[in-house]
Amino acid sequence: MNDSTQVVLTTCPRDCYDSCGIAVVRRGGVVSQVRGDPAHPVSRGTLCPKCSLGYNHEWRDPAVRLTRPLRRCGPKGEGRYEPVSWDAAAAAIAERLTETVARAGAHTILSTHYTGTISLLASLLPMRFFHRLGAAEVTPDTICNMAGHAALGYMYGTSLDGFDPRTVGDAACILLWGVNPAVSGPHVFEHWLQTAPGTVVVVDPIRSATARAAHLHLQPYPGSDAALAFAMLHVMRREGLLDRSFIEAHTLGWDELEGELADCTPEWAERATGVPAAKIEQAARLYARGPSLLWLGQGLQRQRHGGNVMRACAVLPAATGNLCKPGAGFLYLNWNLPGRGIDEAYLTAPHLRKTAATAVSQMDLAAWLEDAGRSQALFCWNINIAASNPQQARLRAALAREDLFTVVLDLFQTDTADYADFVLPAASFLEFDDLVASYFMPSLSAQVKAMEPPGEALPNQEIFRRLSRAMSYSEPELFETDAQVLAELMQRSGLGRDFASLAAVGTIPVPAVPAIQFDGMAFPTPSGKVEIASARAERDGHPRVPRPTVDPRPAASRLRLLSPASPWHLNDSFGNVEKAEVQAGPASVCLHPEDAAARGLQDGSVALLHNDTGGLRLRVVLSDDVPRGVALTHKGRWPRREGAGANVNVLNPGEKSDMGESTCVHGTEVTVEPAGA
Ligand SMILES: Nc1nc2c(c(=O)[nH]1)N[C@H]1C(S)=C(S)[C@@H](COP(=O)(O)OP(=O)(O)OC[C@H]3O[C@@H](n4cnc5c(=O)[nH]c(N)nc54)[C@H](O)[C@@H]3O)O[C@H]1N2
Ligand SMILES: Nc1nc2c(c(=O)[nH]1)N[C@H]1C(S)=C(S)[C@@H](COP(=O)(O)OP(=O)(O)OC[C@H]3O[C@@H](n4cnc5c(=O)[nH]c(N)nc54)[C@H](O)[C@@H]3O)O[C@H]1N2
Ligand SMILES: [Mo]
Numbered sequence: 001m002n003d004s005t006q007v008v009l010t011t012c013p014r015d016c017y018d019s020c021g022i023a024v025v026r027r028g029g030v031v032s033q034v035r036g037d038p039a040h041p042v043s044r045g046t047l048c049p050k051c052s053l054g055y056n057h058e059w060r061d062p063a064v065r066l067t068r069p070l071r072r073c074g075p076k077g078e079g080r081y082e083p084v085s086w087d088a089a090a091a092a093i094a095e096r097l098t099e100t101v102a103r104a105g106a107h108t109i110l111s112t113h114y115t116g117t118i119s120l121l122a123s124l125l126p127m128r129f130f131h132r133l134g135a136a137e138v139t140p141d142t143i144c145n146m147a148g149h150a151a152l153g154y155m156y157g158t159s160l161d162g163f164d165p166r167t168v169g170d171a172a173c174i175l176l177w178g179v180n181p182a183v184s185g186p187h188v189f190e191h192w193l194q195t196a197p198g199t200v201v202v203v204d205p206i207r208s209a210t211a212r213a214a215h216l217h218l219q220p221y222p223g224s225d226a227a228l229a230f231a232m233l234h235v236m237r238r239e240g241l242l243d244r245s246f247i248e249a250h251t252l253g254w255d256e257l258e259g260e261l262a263d264c265t266p267e268w269a270e271r272a273t274g275v276p277a278a279k280i281e282q283a284a285r286l287y288a289r290g291p292s293l294l295w296l297g298q299g300l301q302r303q304r305h306g307g308n309v310m311r312a313c314a315v316l317p318a319a320t321g322n323l324c325k326p327g328a329g330f331l332y333l334n335w336n337l338p339g340r341g342i343d344e345a346y347l348t349a350p351h352l353r354k355t356a357a358t359a360v361s362q363m364d365l366a367a368w369l370e371d372a373g374r375s376q377a378l379f380c381w382n383i384n385i386a387a388s389n390p391q392q393a394r395l396r397a398a399l400a401r402e403d404l405f406t407v408v409l410d411l412f413q414t415d416t417a418d419y420a421d422f423v424l425p426a427a428s429f430l431e432f433d434d435l436v437a438s439y440f441m442p443s444l445s446a447q448v449k450a451m452e453p454p455g456e457a458l459p460n461q462e463i464f465r466r467l468s469r470a471m472s473y474s475e476p477e478l479f480e481t482d483a484q485v486l487a488e489l490m491q492r493s494g495l496g497r498d499f500a501s502l503a504a505v506g507t508i509p510v511p512a513v514p515a516i517q518f519d520g521m522a523f524p525t526p527s528g529k530v531e532i533a534s535a536r537a538e539r540d541g542h543p544r545v546p547r548p549t550v551d552p553r554p555a556a557s558r559l560r561l562l563s564p565a566s567p568w569h570l571n572d573s574f575g576n577v578e579k580a581e582v583q584a585g586p587a588s589v590c591l592h593p594e595d596a597a598a599r600g601l602q603d604g605s606v607a608l609l610h611n612d613t614g615g616l617r618l619r620v621v622l623s624d625d626v627p628r629g630v631a632l633t634h635k636g637r638w639p640r641r642e643g644a645g646a647n648v649n650v651l652n653p654g655e656k657s658d659m660g661e662s663t664c665v666h667g668t669e670v671t672v673e674p675a676g677a
Helices: 049-056 084-106 121-123 127-133 147-156 165-170 186-193 225-239 244-250 254-261 267-274 277-289 306-320 342-350 362-369 392-399 462-472 480-494 499-505 537-538 578-584 595-598
Strands: 007-013 021-027 029-034 070-072 081-083 110-114 136-139 175-177 199-203 216-218 290-298 329-331 358-360 377-381 405-412 422-425 434-436 443-447 507-509 558-562 588-591 608-609 615-622 631-632 669-674
Touching: 007 443, 007 499, 021 362, 029 049, 049 186, 049 578, 070 084, 084 110, 084 362, 084 377, 084 405, 084 422, 084 462, 110 362, 121 342, 121 434, 121 462, 121 480, 127 462, 147 306, 165 186, 175 277, 199 277, 216 277, 225 254, 225 267, 225 277, 244 306, 267 277, 277 290, 277 306, 290 306, 306 329, 306 537, 342 480, 358 362, 362 392, 362 405, 434 480, 443 499, 480 499, 588 595, 588 608, 595 615
Parallel strands: 110 136, 110 377, 136 358, 175 199, 175 290, 199 216, 290 329, 377 405, 405 422, 558 631, 588 615
Antiparallel strands: 007 021, 021 029, 070 081, 070 422, 434 443, 443 507, 558 669, 588 631, 608 615, 608 669
């Protein structure tokens, strides 16, 4: 018997700013523990509690995981299934798809997917199959961050090339706007932000854990950030803190915005945003003096005018010359894959698509799925729409359509899987080789197989190879093995390494030395300048320049409901991890004591939250971490594990923000009252 100890270095591919290095300990050939890699610069030997619980329990428990392909044998939504062989499942799915293409057209087959894993093969290689099929694509980012991408695209030409976090030592000020890394990137928070020498300023309506640890916290009412940004610009202009020569040389349209600033005094902004004028002045001075880093959160842009908010905030670096030098710049997502040597087009093979792609916003998914003319079949992979998408009740009713042929790939029997005609068991990141590109740190990491998948589970990409074979497709791109793709990717990357040599070290920095964002003042916009005024935005029906917008506050009886990231969940992953569930406690809503008292609610009472979209009972927690007028709960619970069979998205109307057909979930409004009323 082999009782030796072996450590496999791998990488966490959850949708998180951290992308932690992991050490998988194997004893006697069996995985005994999944923990942080002590040598990894981000995780430094510990995993966050949620991943540690998940990866050491449910994720490695064959009794909890999906292990065999399943065929539905009861009504949709009920979750009754019988195991079938991979061959039988693939043949039946292929037959139905072929028939659907012939009868209704491939555009009636919808593919919805997101970031259940962000590893490159498991998240991108299946695109080859869907391009070949000609399926409609549910635009992935519309559930998360598309408004911000659109906004930064207008102004800077890209949203994917942020500041290099390794230059933080040069930053005198770090401004975090609508991002809460203490929760959404706990290791980045601990090992990057908390050790940074600069002054930390946080803008968040909630006194979040990140805000509590900051030197200065500005607490605007949700959806009022554009006004706050304009007031900061007003102060900078009044006090001569603008970088006129940078503005002159490298921006377009400043004069169209400047006229607007006169009225945007700190006193005006105090009334509009709730932030004291003195704090606005303090933040403006700190940031303008610089060098300053600006981290624009994904939470920030999930508002009705989220695109405009992002544009307004993104004026700050250009107006103060906090760009193109160490310790300066802004970051949304560092997700420029080609910039890291990854040939994205090779991975996804868009040339396999022969007809124009139909694009569907996640905000419209329920409407599409209830319309048989627009949807005959649905693939869900790397996403749990019955938990994370808006209009939860309407979406579930649509998913229950008997004639909507549905295939779900997941590790677990989720709420979404309960509506599938076929549930296909996916392998977890511990069970196959892949690559991970962090969207915060500029790095490339190996995901290394540490154990066999349970039962007959397979990596996403192998599942689609099997479906390609069953469809009798012949394009060689559809059949390249993982080993071939990894070898080709590494070879094309120009990094001078193969997969094995990357796996030996786990993570490498790419580029090797810290980079300067927009080095050489090269902005990939049509003019080559920072387009504060954007003709492209105007053509798309938006204002030419950002505006000092303030979203109207809810009517007196209503509250704004924010539902950001929870420390015990990673989106809807870990919603079924029992020990995390215990730590998270029952679903709750945080209210300001005065808002609670005005509604006859106390700490521990049960409140009914409702609006035109739905209703949900939550336990009340009182806290002045939330301002008056705002209610706070968290995303990430599995509807099936809640008493009412629903989570917060039963309240989410699925309205679109101003740009990118994207979510404005943090703009949701609810009436809150005692549950008995
Ligand atoms: N109310 C509210 N709702 C929100 C948000 C919010 O702030 N508030 N945030 C939104 C945001 S930002 C996002 S990104 C979405 C995310 O929401 P989801 O996409 O639903 O969440 P995830 O947990 O990332 O992943 C979905 C599924 O992927 C599965 N998975 C993991 N690895 C693999 C794999 O290798 N293969 C396959 N096939 N499946 C795998 C997991 O088991 C999980 O069930 O939620 C959105 N919903
Ligand atoms: N533990 C954990 N980590 C996660 C996730 C998770 O679910 N759990 N999800 C992952 C995913 S998919 C994503 S997209 C990221 C998201 O991570 P973040 O970018 O941090 O986004 P959120 O958690 O949605 O919200 C961050 C903060 O924005 C604030 N906010 C809401 N509305 C406004 C507003 O109008 N103005 C301002 N200034 N602030 C506002 C919220 O109060 C919240 O504290 O996190 C990733 N990491
Ligand atoms: Mo997200």
